[in-house]
Amino acid sequence: MTAVKAIQSVQLDDENNTVIILDQTLLPNEKVFLHLSTPEEIWEAIYHLKVRGAPAIGIAAAFGVYLGTKQSKASTYEQLLDDFQKIKQYLASSRPTAVNLFWALDRMEDRLKVEKDKSIEEIKNALKEEAEHIRNEDEQVCYSIGEHALSLLKPGWGLLTHCNAGTIATARYGTALAPIYLGQERGYHFKVFADETRPLLQGARLTAWELQEAGVDVTLICDNMASIVMKEGKVQAVLVGCDRVAANGDTANKIGTSGVAILAKYYGIPFYVCAPLSTIDLDCPTGEHIPIEVRKAEEITTKWYEKPMAPENVQTYNPAFDVTDHELITAIITEKGIAYPPFTKSLKHMKSV
CATH class of the missing domain: 3.40.50.10470 (Translation initiation factor eif-2b; domain 2)
Incomplete structure (x- = not known):
């Protein structure tokens, strides 16, 4: 049981500019982790159900929009916001029903706007922090749901x-x-x-x-x-x-x-x-x-x-x-x-x- 709970189906490898996901389309026969580095790869993984489940989709989208924005060459806040919104809209088009996808992307945009008076580098770091918050909060949310349901x-x-x-x-x-x-x-x-x-x-x-x-x-x-x-x-x-x-x-x-x-x-x-x-x-x-x-x-x-x-x-x-x-x-x-x-x-x- 510990081994199952230890699985992280979506994680960020910031050093290598990748989102790592467990490819759920290959289970139960193969346990393969994919390293995704572009918005296109993340969109494809969401659409083709390589990453699925409303919370996991939201986490993948948050990491994805962060990585895409991190790689932006923008020198002003307005340019960075424009690049962010293009990536956000693209990722949001992957699946229409799971509201977590849009919730996570909106939350990332809200954080970007809150940080608008800071440097480009500081804004990018804030986006990384927000994406990690979304992931970590979901773990605690799931545990709390489990406690309430068990009652x-x-x-x-x-x-x-x-x-x-x-x-x-x-x-x-x-x-x-x-x-x-x-x-x-x-x-x-x-x-x-x-x-x-x-x-x-x-x-x-x-x-x-x-x-x-x-x-x-x-x-x-x-x-x-x-x-x-x-x-x-x-x-x-x-x-x-x-x-x-x-x-x-x-x-x-x-x-x-x-x-x-x-x-x-x-x-x-x-x-x-x-x-x-x-x-x-x-x-x-x-x-x-x-x-x-x-x-x-x-x-x-x-x-x-x-x-x-x-x-x-x-x-x-x-x-x-x-x-x-x-x-x-x-x-x-x-x-x-x-x-x-x-x-x-x-x-x-x-x-x-």
């Missing part, structure tokens, strides 16, 4: 999770997996069911790998098996992460999450969303306002197969996320505490604490 769980429970919201999706610990790791340390002996999470199999490739490496009792199931394990009484709570939370509590997460929430509601199982405050978007009124990324057909038809597994030229629809209605969510667990319905009030309060 809702009992030893020996069966837990179901969807997609991957673990160590490799964050700075450390994860969001939805954080209480599982803390429970493992404290003898809770959870039994975890991991949905495979089609079509990109984040549950099969990443969550099952993480938890098995950590010595957690984990069972991999197909997405369409969630209902039967719930019906059989094997699941006492559902834990998922998220990429954006609207002001009313509607939550965007990996495709298939809303179906799990509907099943949990039917079987009377609590459905918990583990969400850093940075994913809560009070400017987004409801889930209908969350942009949903639609990805290429090949992820459904050919990506995981030796031969095509669908008719040639068949129409496909491949949304990467869906929105879970707030009425299906038992609670949203943040680093500042647990938000209960009505979320319009509790989330606003959480953000103001």
